[in-house]
Amino acid sequence: MSETIVRTELLPERSSFKAGEDVRVELCGASSPGTLTLWHLGVEAGSWETEGAGYLSLGSLAPGGYGVEWTDGASITRTAVEVTEDPGARIRYGFTVDYSPGRDPRGLADTVRRLHLTDVQFYDWAYRHAELLGGGEEYEDALGQPVALGTVRRLADAVRAAGARALGYAAVYAVGPQEWDQWKDWALLDATGSPYALGDFLFIVDPAAVSWLSHFREELAASIATVGFDGFHLDQYGYPKHARRADGLVVDVGSSFEALIAGVRDRLPEAHLVFNNVNDFPTWVTGASPQDAVYVEVWDPHVTLGALAAVATRARAAGEGKPVAIAAYQHVYDSVPADAADRATAFTMATLFSHGATQLLAGEADRILVDPYYVRNHTVEPSTAELLRRWYDFMVEHDELLFDPRIVDVTGSYAGPYNDDIDVSYAATPVSGEPVAGAVWRRVTSTPRGLVVQLINLAGQPDTLWDGPKEAPVAIGEGVLRIRSVAGSSPRVRVADPDLSPRLVEVPVAAGTTHATVTLPVPGTWQLVLIDLDPNGME
Numbered sequence: 001m002s003e004t005i006v007r008t009e010l011l012p013e014r015s016s017f018k019a020g021e022d023v024r025v026e027l028c029g030a031s032s033p034g035t036l037t038l039w040h041l042g043v044e045a046g047s048w049e050t051e052g053a054g055y056l057s058l059g060s061l062a063p064g065g066y067g068v069e070w071t072d073g074a075s076i077t078r079t080a081v082e083v084t085e086d087p088g089a090r091i092r093y094g095f096t097v098d099y100s101p102g103r104d105p106r107g108l109a110d111t112v113r114r115l116h117l118t119d120v121q122f123y124d125w126a127y128r129h130a131e132l133l134g135g136g137e138e139y140e141d142a143l144g145q146p147v148a149l150g151t152v153r154r155l156a157d158a159v160r161a162a163g164a165r166a167l168g169y170a171a172v173y174a175v176g177p178q179e180w181d182q183w184k185d186w187a188l189l190d191a192t193g194s195p196y197a198l199g200d201f202l203f204i205v206d207p208a209a210v211s212w213l214s215h216f217r218e219e220l221a222a223s224i225a226t227v228g229f230d231g232f233h234l235d236q237y238g239y240p241k242h243a244r245r246a247d248g249l250v251v252d253v254g255s256s257f258e259a260l261i262a263g264v265r266d267r268l269p270e271a272h273l274v275f276n277n278v279n280d281f282p283t284w285v286t287g288a289s290p291q292d293a294v295y296v297e298v299w300d301p302h303v304t305l306g307a308l309a310a311v312a313t314r315a316r317a318a319g320e321g322k323p324v325a326i327a328a329y330q331h332v333y334d335s336v337p338a339d340a341a342d343r344a345t346a347f348t349m350a351t352l353f354s355h356g357a358t359q360l361l362a363g364e365a366d367r368i369l370v371d372p373y374y375v376r377n378h379t380v381e382p383s384t385a386e387l388l389r390r391w392y393d394f395m396v397e398h399d400e401l402l403f404d405p406r407i408v409d410v411t412g413s414y415a416g417p418y419n420d421d422i423d424v425s426y427a428a429t430p431v432s433g434e435p436v437a438g439a440v441w442r443r444v445t446s447t448p449r450g451l452v453v454q455l456i457n458l459a460g461q462p463d464t465l466w467d468g469p470k471e472a473p474v475a476i477g478e479g480v481l482r483i484r485s486v487a488g489s490s491p492r493v494r495v496a497d498p499d500l501s502p503r504l505v506e507v508p509v510a511a512g513t514t515h516a517t518v519t520l521p522v523p524g525t526w527q528l529v530l531i532d533l534d535p536n537g538m539e
Contacts, residue, residue, distance in 0.1 A: 010070055010079035013055065014163030014293040015092075015116045019085045023058040025068055032072045039067040039274050041449065041530070042494045043505025065399035067503045078254070078502060079243060080396035082116060088272065090390070091293040095121045095373050096155055101138065101148040105158035107365025112162035115362055115392040119165045119272070120291075121233045123374040125152050129174040129202060132219045133226055135520060136372035142176055142201070142401070156228050165230035165272050168223055172216065172260055172275075173207040174198065174528040186212050187199055188243040188251060198241050204237070206245050208256035208263075214292060216260075219269040224271065231272030231292070234261070238278030238299075254282030258289055265290040276327075282454070287318025294319035294495070295360075297327035305351045305435040305456075305464045311411070312357035312365070321405040324357040328466060331371045332386035338381040343525070347456070348497075349391050350526035351435070351466065354454040356403050358395070362388050394498035401452050402529060413446045414451070421484045422531065424455060424520065429476040429526065435464045440476070440523070453529040455520075472495060479520035483509075483531060491516055492535040499524040 013024040027036070037048040038058055045066065050056060058068070061083045070077045084090070094117040096108050112120065127135030128457050129140055138148045156166035164171050175183045186209035194202040205212050212521045220232055236257065244250050261275055273291040277283040279299045287294050294315040302311055308328065315324040333341040345361070345368075361368050367377040368384065380388070395402065411433055414421040424431055424442055432439040441456040458464065460474035468492055490511055492506035503520065510517045520529065526538040 002102045002512055008070075008075070008077050010068060010077050011110070011113045012068075012075045012079055012081045012116070012163075013113070016082045016084060016090075016118055016163045017061075017113050018087060019063050019083055020022055020060055021083075022059050023081055023083060024055050025058065025081065026055050027053050027070055027077060029053060030070070030072065030405070031464045034072040037069045037071075037416050039069065039397070039503050040064060041398075042506065048154070049082065059358055065397045065398040067393070069503075078393055079114075079317070080116060082396050082399060086120070089273070089323060090118055090399070091295075091325045092116055092118045092358050092395075093118070093121065093125055093274075093295075093360040095374055097123050097145075097359065097377065098364065099125055099145075099147040099151045100153070101146070101151060102150075103155070104150045105155045107245050108363070109158040111362065112159055112164045114389055115485040116396045117276070117362075119167055120159045121167050121169055121360070121374075122152065122155070122229070123169045125168055126170070126223075127226075128176050128179065129171045130176060130179040130215075132168075132170065132223050140453065143231050150480060156230075160230070165227070167231050167233045167272060167274060168220075168227065168229040169224075169233050169235060170216075170220060171202070172236055172257070173205050173212070174202040174237075175205055176202055183212060185246050188245040188528060189246060190240070190243070196243060198237055204240070206249075206256055207236075207249050207253075208251075208259040209245070210384045213260060213263050214387040218265055220264060220271070221267060225269065229271075231268075231274070232264070234264070234273060234291075236276055236278055238281055240470040254285040257282060258285050261286060261289040261291055264483075268362065273437050274325075277315075278517060280314065283315055283318050287315065287322070288320050291322075293323045293325055295325045295327065303465055303467065305347060305441075305466050307471070308348065308351050309355045309435070312352055312355040316356050316405070323403065325360055325485075326352055327360040327369070328352070329371060330467060331491045331515050332467050332469055333368065333370050333378045333384075338383050340469035340471075342384050342387050343472065344466065344468060346387065346525045347458075348466045349395075349472055350359055352401055353391075353395050354456065354526065354528075356407060375457050390502065391498045394496070394502055395505065398496065398528060400449050401447050401528065404447060407445050407447045409443065410446045411442070415442060419450050420482075422451065422453065422482070424453060426476050426479050426480050429459045429474075440479075449530065451531040451533065453531065454527065455479070455523050455527040457525055457527070473523070473525050475522055478522055481518040481520050481529065483516045483518070483533070485512065485514060485516050486534050489534045489536055492532040493518045494530045495521060495527060496530075497521070497524050497527045504530060505529075
């Protein structure tokens with residue numbers, strides 16, 4: 001008879017806590033006493049003795065990201081918690097696709113807690129794209145998937161109870177064949193005079209056409225009242241960008257999207273809205289619009305890590321402080337073993353997280369996205385599940401060093417021989433300010449907590465494609481960090497790595513005449529270095 005192994009796990013009670021709330025974590029599977037320790041940017045912030053499994057209160061905490069560790073002396077179990085004054089200030093996006101009758105919501109709720117998701121996209125929940133609620137309580141969606149609105153409601157309730165928002169999917173200009181006669185006068189036409197379409201399945205209308213927008217807004221309002229969504233994921237397909245309407249009007253579709261978002265916001269002032277800028281179109285128009293995040297779904301030519309970084313940077317600028325999420329579907333899992341695909345995902349996350357953006361990837365109880373039709377998702381291997389847990393914990397624990405909208409890139413002002421203020425070197429591996437295969441990609445940012453050096457180890461990689469298989473990180477040896485000294489003070493340096501050292505650890509600093517030097521640990525895929533130039537507060 002086989003023996004069931006019970007895994008010890010820490011989960012936050014909620015994926016995010018408001019300032020002033022009692023912060024609680026759940027210790028699962030523990031059968032012995034242990035010690036729970038709270039960390040904030042590598043500094044111990046509290047410690048509690050535990051007797052076994054159950055919920056543990058950490059009290060009311062100041063806003064920020066925290067690491068939580070539990071140990072029984074033999075092993076360490078970790079999670080993270082976020083405390084915020086503004087629950088809308090971050091987006092950590094997930095998804096759900098299964099609304100079959102009787103579906104148990106607990107697996108999805110645990111994913112929300114485990115990965116600290118703030119928002120869950122309810123993909124293809126509706127009856128039809130132009131008639132969201134026309135199917136009654138149970139129906140098949142436009143592609144034949146079973147939907148029970150009772151299940152949708154239970155999932156939305158479970159997501160909220162776990163700390164996230166439930167966002168219903170809604171395409172902003174898509175009409176199916178059954179409804180087309182009603183809306184064809186507002187069709188967007190191609191050069192041959194045929195309606196733009198998604199295959200022969202959906203036809204595209206001007207999203208800002210007065211009658212369509214009025215209809216669409218009321219469909220969304222009715223969905224909130226009937227289903228209980230907290231807001232909507234507003235989707236488009238990336239085309240057309242300019243088109244003639246059936247009535248002869250030439251339409252700038254980017255401007256139509258801007259009008260649509262404003263119209264939906266006017267009708268639903270409390271709803272959480274996320275619009276899909278497909279392949280960065282038209283982020284420059286919609287980024288500042290009255291929505292709650294800047295979301296970009298990337299395709300060719302955004303195929304490299306450098307392209308991802310540029311998209312995230314543009315989105316942060318266009319969003320004027322809004323959080324940024326990137327839909328970067330890791331198709332690589334469909335073609336190579338999990339370990340090679342996991343490494344690709346690690347480089348994708350390292351690039352996005354270090355540039356102040358998150359990735360829409362994980363959802364359901366154990367799935368990731370490998371296809372734009374979310375129903376075609378991928379069941380994760382244990383290695384992938386552990387990677388995501390570890391890296392999402394790291395992301396939340398170091399939130400203040402990654403996602404604060406006040407963070408700016410200062411690489412060109414600090415690094416390099418002309419500046420000679422902060423730089424890193426390795427004995428046999430080059431360092432580059434750009435993502436170059438075979439080098440360490442170095443970036444310096446200024447944050448309210450100090451200067452941060454981001455090091456992404458591309459040594460041994462054949463290319464910088466984010467959706468291609470990757471080799472195991474090369475052990476390139478220790479690094480040397482040089483920091484221009486401040487008179488009368490010695491800098492404080494802390495280092496963390498999601499795979500090798502999940503919380504910040506202080507490292508020794510050797511003072512010199514003009515520069516201090518630090519020996520950095522061997523990096524894994526991504527190493528984060530926090531520098532406080534004057535920890536004594538001297539100017």
